[in-house]
Amino acid sequence: MSHSSPSSSPEDSICIDLRNPYLAALLAWLCPGAGHLYQRRYGKGVLFMVCILSTYLFGFTIGGGHVVYASWIKNDRRWQYACQIGVGLPALPAIIQNKLERNPEKEPLANGIMAPPSRIDAKKMDELSLWHAQYGAMFEIGTLYTMVAGLLNIVVIFDAYGGPVILNYQVSGSRGPPGKSDE
Amino acid sequence: MNIYQHMTGEIPLLLGNVPQFIYLIPLMLVCSLVYGATRHELWGPIYQNSMRTLVWLVCFVGILFGVFLFSSWLV
Numbered sequence: 307m308s309h310s311s312p313s314s315s316p317e318d319s320i321c322i323d324l325r326n327p328y329l330a331a332l333l334a335w336l337c338p339g340a341g342h343l344y345q346r347r348y349g350k351g352v353l354f355m356v357c358i359l360s361t362y363l364f365g366f367t368i369g370g371g372h373v374v375y376a377s378w379i380k381n382d383r384r385w386q387y388a389c390q391i392g393v394g395l396p397a398l399p400a401i402i403q404n405k406l407e408r409n410p411e412k413e414p415l416a417n418g419i420m421a422p423p424s425r426i427d428a429k430k431m432d433e434l435s436l437w438h439a440q441y442g443a444m445f446e447i448g449t450l451y452t453m454v455a456g457l458l459n460i461v462v463i464f465d466a467y468g469g470p471v472i473l474n475y476q477v478s479g480s481r482g483p484p485g486k487s488d489e
Numbered sequence: 490m491n492i493y494q495h496m497t498g499e500i501p502l503l504l505g506n507v508p509q510f511i512y513l514i515p516l517m518l519v520c521s522l523v524y525g526a527t528r529h530e531l532w533g534p535i536y537q538n539s540m541r542t543l544v545w546l547v548c549f550v551g552i553l554f555g556v557f558l559f560s561s562w563l564v
Contacts, residue, residue, distance in 0.1 A: 317529065317530055317531050317534060320530050320531070322530060347530075349532065350526050350530075353522065353523075353526055354523060354526065357519045357522055357523050358519075358523065360519075361515075361516070361519050364515075443509055447509065447512050450516070451512075451516065454516055454519075454520065458519070458520065458523045458524075461523065461524065461527050462523065462527060464527070465526070465527040469530075470527065470528050470529055470530050471527060471528050
């Protein structure tokens with residue numbers, strides 16, 4: 307499937323092989339930049355990997371490893387995780403930790419990294435309050451960084467699936483993206 | 490972090506205490522780079538688009554900052 311354009315931009319002569327766009331999108335979600343590496347778009351793949359993973363890891367580190375966790379119980383509805391999960395594999399252990407934390411017979415792994423806070427009680431000093439007191443503004447900034455990393459990766463997933471958004475270029479693959487078909 | 494830093498919003502960094510909005514700068518840089526790269530395939534246009542987006546972001550945040558600063562001055 308290809309698309310030609312009459313304009314004279316240097317990018318018009320580029321032919322992008324998206325290979326299998328579905329697999330590329332899945333890889334891009336699992337690891338930022340991996341979908342582009344699979345498509346042999348190495349420069350952009352490395353750029354996305356460095357930018358998104360470093361943003362995520364920086365936020366994760368300054369938040370003491372507690373800013374990414376999955377929880378949906380009373381007094382602790384962690385909606386931010388819906389954005390953080392966009393990073394893929396680096397955020398997925400939070401789901402396992404949530405299952406372990408909520409099971410009274412099991413302990414969270416790795417010293418509770420990515421585990422939800424225990425003993426949530428709005429009227430007492432619970433573990434979430436302790437994290438806020440301990441890390442102060444870093445907890446919020448770390449949460450912001452990890453959320454932005456996840457949201458940015460969603461844009462990257464679309465780029466891996468359908469190619470750059472606004473350009474005239476040639477696309478080939480087992481399935482071309484919507485709107486890039488021959489006119 | 491002591492109570493003064495907590496109240497003033499200053500965060501201890503490697504080179505001393507800095508205001509929190511310093512942390513916005515790398516975030517805006519990353520956002521503009523990734524956004525530009527999802528719109529172009531060559532490095533030249535990616536760089537140009539990223540710079541445009543970065544300037545736009547800085548202006549937008551700067552205007553917001555000015556509005557809030559002016560509001561706090563009024564109150």
